[in-house]
Amino acid sequence: MTDASEELPPPPRPTALGPMDAGGDDARRAAAPGVAVLARGHLHPAILLLRLLDALRQAAFPVVAGLVLQSWWFVGFGVLAFVLYLGYALARYVTLEYTLTADELRVREGLFERQERRIPLDLIQDLGFESSLLRRALGLCVVLVETASGRGVEARLDALARGDAEHLREVLLAPRARAEVRAPQAAADDHASAPPTPPAPEWIVHQSRGAELTLRGLTDLRLSAMFVTGYAALELADSLGVAVRLAGAARSAQEWLARFPPSVMAPILLGVLFVVMAFGVGTSVVGNLVTFHGFTLTLRGDVLQRRFGLLTTRQKTLPRPRVQRVTYEQTWLRRLLGCGVVKADSAGGSRSEGEDTAGGWDVVVPLARDATAAALLPALLPGVERARFAWQRGSARLVARMAVQGAALAAIATAALWPHNGPLAMFALLLLPAWTVLGVLVWRNLGFALDAEFLALRHGVLGRATALLPMAKVQAVVVRQGPVEQALGLASLTVYVAGGSPTCVPDLLLADARTLARDIGTRAAVAAAATW
Amino acid sequence: MEPASTATATDRLQRRVVGYWMLGDLLTTGVITALAWFVGRPLLAEHWQGWSTNLEHLLLGGLGGLTLLALVVPPLAYARWRYAYAGDLLLLRYGILFIEERAVPVKRMQHVDLVRGPLERLFGLATLVVFTAGNEGSAFRVPGLGAVDAQALRDRILEARGDGRI
Numbered sequence: 220m221t222d223a224s225e226e227l228p229p230p231p232r233p234t235a236l237g238p239m240d241a242g243g244d245d246a247r248r249a250a251a252p253g254v255a256v257l258a259r260g261h262l263h264p265a266i267l268l269l270r271l272l273d274a275l276r277q278a279a280f281p282v283v284a285g286l287v288l289q290s291w292w293f294v295g296f297g298v299l300a301f302v303l304y305l306g307y308a309l310a311r312y313v314t315l316e317y318t319l320t321a322d323e324l325r326v327r328e329g330l331f332e333r334q335e336r337r338i339p340l341d342l343i344q345d346l347g348f349e350s351s352l353l354r355r356a357l358g359l360c361v362v363l364v365e366t367a368s369g370r371g372v373e374a375r376l377d378a379l380a381r382g383d384a385e386h387l388r389e390v391l392l393a394p395r396a397r398a399e400v401r402a403p404q405a406a407a408d409d410h411a412s413a414p415p416t417p418p419a420p421e422w423i424v425h426q427s428r429g430a431e432l433t434l435r436g437l438t439d440l441r442l443s444a445m446f447v448t449g450y451a452a453l454e455l456a457d458s459l460g461v462a463v464r465l466a467g468a469a470r471s472a473q474e475w476l477a478r479f480p481p482s483v484m485a486p487i488l489l490g491v492l493f494v495v496m497a498f499g500v501g502t503s504v505v506g507n508l509v510t511f512h513g514f515t516l517t518l519r520g521d522v523l524q525r526r527f528g529l530l531t532t533r534q535k536t537l538p539r540p541r542v543q544r545v546t547y548e549q550t551w552l553r554r555l556l557g558c559g560v561v562k563a564d565s566a567g568g569s570r571s572e573g574e575d576t577a578g579g580w581d582v583v584v585p586l587a588r589d590a591t592a593a594a595l596l597p598a599l600l601p602g603v604e605r606a607r608f609a610w611q612r613g614s615a616r617l618v619a620r621m622a623v624q625g626a627a628l629a630a631i632a633t634a635a636l637w638p639h640n641g642p643l644a645m646f647a648l649l650l651l652p653a654w655t656v657l658g659v660l661v662w663r664n665l666g667f668a669l670d671a672e673f674l675a676l677r678h679g680v681l682g683r684a685t686a687l688l689p690m691a692k693v694q695a696v697v698v699r700q701g702p703v704e705q706a707l708g709l710a711s712l713t714v715y716v717a718g719g720s721p722t723c724v725p726d727l728l729l730a731d732a733r734t735l736a737r738d739i740g741t742r743a744a745v746a747a748a749a750t751w
Numbered sequence: 752m753e754p755a756s757t758a759t760a761t762d763r764l765q766r767r768v769v770g771y772w773m774l775g776d777l778l779t780t781g782v783i784t785a786l787a788w789f790v791g792r793p794l795l796a797e798h799w800q801g802w803s804t805n806l807e808h809l810l811l812g813g814l815g816g817l818t819l820l821a822l823v824v825p826p827l828a829y830a831r832w833r834y835a836y837a838g839d840l841l842l843l844r845y846g847i848l849f850i851e852e853r854a855v856p857v858k859r860m861q862h863v864d865l866v867r868g869p870l871e872r873l874f875g876l877a878t879l880v881v882f883t884a885g886n887e888g889s890a891f892r893v894p895g896l897g898a899v900d901a902q903a904l905r906d907r908i909l910e911a912r913g914d915g916r917i
Contacts, residue, residue, distance in 0.1 A: 694859045694883040695891070698852040705850065717884035733852070740854035744839035 257390045258319040258383075262312050265357040266378035270308035272353075274301045317376060319390055324364065326374050336374055342366045344541050344565045346388055348534035350381075355532065360384045365565070392522055392536060420519070424598045427514035427527075427585050435511070435560075435586040436504030438552045511585045518598055523563075525583065537583075541565045543692045543716040545583070545599050547592055551681035557589050563599055564716070600673070600687060608668035608675050616707050617665070617726035618658040623703060625654025667712075667724050669738060672746065674714065676724050686722050688714060691746035696736045700729065712736060760833035760842040760852070768895025769825045771874040776821030778870075784814045834893050836904060839911065841881060843891060855891055857911045859883050865901055877901035881908075 278301035285293025315328040324343070327335045347363035354360060362376040362384050379387070476484060512529035523537045542563050549559035561584040584595060597604040629650040636644035657680065664679040674693070677685040697713040704710060710732040711725040727735065787810060796802045824847065833844040841860075843853040864880040871877060879893040879901050896904065 693856070694889070695856075696854045700846075700850040702848050715883065715889070736852065736854055740840045740842075740856060741838065744856035744858060 255321045256318055257321065258317075258387055260317055260379065260383050260387075262315050262376070263357075263359050263378045263380045263383075264312070265359055266312055267308065268357070269353065269359075269378065270305065270312075274304040274308070277301070277304060311377075315376075317387075319387065324374070324391070326376070338364060338366055338374060340391065343391065345538075346391060346536045348384055348388070349531060350533075351531045354378065362387060388536065392520075392538075421524075422518045423515060424518050424523070425514075425516040425584050425587070425591075425595055427511060429508070431558075431586045432508050432511050432514070433504055434556070434558065436507035437500060438550065438556065438558075438586075439500075439503040439507060507585070511582075514585050516583060516598075523583070523599065527585075537563060537565055539599070539601065542599060543688070544722065545596065545687045547685045547687075549679075549683050553586070554682055558586055559589065559592060560584065560586060561592050561595065561599075596687065600689060602672055603687065606670040606673045608670060608673075610666045610668045610675075610677075611731075613662060613665040613667075613724065613726050614709060614728045614731070615662060616709055616728070617662045618655060620703055620707055620709060620726060621658025621661070622651065622655045623707075625651040625658075628654065662726075665724065665726065667727075667735070669735065671742065674739060676714070676722050678724065688716060688722065689746075690739070690742045692716050693739055693743035696739050696743075698729075698732045698736045714739065760835040760844040762833065762835050764829060764832050764834070764895035765876060765897050765900075766829070767874050768876060769829045771870060771876055771895065772825035772828065773821060775870055776825065777818070780814070780817045780821045783817065787814060829895075832895070836907060841891070841893075841908070843893065853891060855881060855883060857908055860908065861889075863905050863908055865905055867898070879904060 278297040281293045281297030281300070285291065285295075285297060310330040311328060314330055314333075315326070318325040318327075321340075323340055324338045325335060326338075327333065343364060343366060345365045347365070348360050349363065350360040358381050359378045360381055362379055364374040364376075376384075476487065479487070509529045510531075511527045514525065514527040517524045517526075518539075521539045523539055525533075525535045525537075527533055542565060544564045546562045546564070547559050548562060553559050560582060562581050563583045564581065583599060584592065587595065629648045632647035632650060633644050636647055660680050661678070664677065664683050666677045668675040672690055674688045674690060675685065676688070677683060693714055694717055695715040697715070698710050699713065700710045704726075708729050709726050710729045711723055712727055712732045712735055713721045713723045715721045792807065792810065827847050828845070831845055831847060831850070833842075835842045839857045841855045841857065843851070843855075845851060861882045861884055864882070866878045866880055867876070868878075875898055876894075877896050877898045879896055881891040881893075883889045883891070893901075893904075
C-alpha cells in the first residue's frame, strides 16, 4: 500500500472546517441561513468563454448555411440562437450562487424565476467531478451532486475553479466522518468539541494497468459501439458535405464488384468485414484507454474515490455505507478469459444491469482478473470477507419451462409461415431445441446464496453477472408467478434496493422462493433496525 | 439473529371491496362504451368505407366482454388478495394470472399514505400506500381496507418506525 502521491489533491484546509467543529451540535441545529457558512461561491468567469464557444458552434451552421443559400432567415435564426444562448449563460453566471452550511448545500439561480435548491448533506450520495480538456486548460471542473432521488444528478455546478471544487469536496465529505466520531461523544459531553481530526490517509485499492484497459477494449465487442462510431463518421461526412460523393463512390464500387465472379467477391467482402471489425475493435481499445486512462481506486476513511480519464478527467466519490449493490459483470468473452468488470450502485443513479453508463461513472474497476476482483470486494463491502456463501442452484424445471415456451413459439411460427413458405416453415420447429438449450445455459448460470449480512445472486446465458447485496439495503422482496410458472410450481424472486434496477432470480421452486423471500425480509428488517 | 418468521399473509380485505371494484370497473366500462358507440362508431361509419355490420357486432362483442370482465374479475381478485402486518414486515399476496407476493420491511418505508377516493368513501373503504426508496417498484398499495382498520394499520406502522421519520 502506498500513500497518496503528489497527484492527489492537497489535504483539507483545517481552517475551513473550523466553524463547524467549534459550533458542535447546538450550532448545527440552530444553523440559520447565513450562520456557519462553510463555503460560498459562484461559477468561474471562464464559463462565459466556454459558453461563447458553445454558442458560436451552434450558431455557425445556420449562419454559414444561410450565407451559402442566401437565405437571410437562416442567418437571422442563427444570430438569434447565438444571442439567446449567450444571454442565458450570462444570466446563469450572474445569478448562480452556491452556499454550503453545516447542514445543507444550497444552490440558487434564476433571473426571472428564482429557484433555490436545498440539498441536506445527509442525503448526498455521491459527488462527481468532470473536467474536459478545454476546462482543464482553464483550470475548471464540473461538479455533479447526486442524491437518493434515483434520477441521477440532482445539482450540476457547471464550472468551478479547481481549488474551489476541491475545497467543496473536502467540506462535503468531512461531516460524514466527523458525525460518526462525534455521536458517542455528544452523549457523554455535549460541550466537548472534538479535536480537529487529521485527514485520514488515502489507500490505493486498485490501479488499472494499460494491459488491463487494452484487454477491456479488445473484449468490448459490442455492435452498438460500432454503430455509434459509424454513425459519428457518417455525421462528420455529412457535415463536411462528402456524403453525396460517398454515395456515388459506393454505387461505382458496387458496379465494380458486380463484374467479379462470386469466388472472388466472397474474399473481398470478407476482407471488408474484417476491416470493419478491426476498426470497431481498434476504436473501442482507444476509447477505453482514453476514458479509463490511469484509473485509480482509493479509499480514504470510508469514502471510495475513483480518478480516471486522459482527455476528460473524472473523479467520483462513493461513500462506502451508501453502496447498495456490487456487481461483477462478465460478458462471454471476458468470462472465457477469466476477467470481468466490477460496478457499484449507490441510491443516486439508476441503470439497468449490463449496461454501461456514459463516461463510466458507475465502474469501480474497469477490468480485473477473477481472483483480483474477489480480493477487492471487502474494500467495497466491509464484512463480505466474513460471509460464507453456500451457492444453491435454481430448479431444473426451468428447462421444462423454456421447452414449453419454445414449443409454443415453434407451433405459432410454423402455423404462421406455412401458408406462404409451405414445408420450409418446418424450420421454425428448430425453435424448440434452441429454447431448450437456452434453458440449460440459463439454468447452469443461475444461483443464489444467502448469508446473514449479504445476499448473492448470479445469472447469465453465455456471460454471467454476479450481484452482492447487503441485507441492510434491501427495500422490498417480491415473489412472482406467471401462468406457466404456476403450472410448474416455479416462481421468480425480485429483490429491490434503492436506486439501481431490481435484481431478479427467475425459476426457483415456489417453496424455495417463499422461504428465501421470508428470510431476506426478516434479515433485512433486523439489519435495517441495527443500522438505521 | 432472529429465527425466520413463519408468518404468511392471512388477513383478507373487506368484502365490500368487491362492490367497489365492480362499480368502478363498470363506470369505466360505461364511459368507454358510450365513447365507442356514440362517438367512435358514427365517425368510423361516416369516414371509412370498410365499416360493416360485422365490425359493428365485433365492437359490441368487445364491449360486452369488457362488461363481463368488470363483473368477473373483482370477486377473483378479492378471493386471492391477502395481506398481513407481522413482525417488521408488511406482506402482500395478490394477482389472478400473475401471482405476486411482496414483503416490505417496515424500517425501509419512506412514507405511508392513506388514500380515499369519492367512490371509496361511499363504500367506507381506504387504500394504504407505502413508499420505499428508489424509483422502480417503490410504491405498494393495499386497497379495500376499512377506514378505521386502515388508520389503525398506519398507526401501527408509524409506531413500529418509532422515530417519526415517515
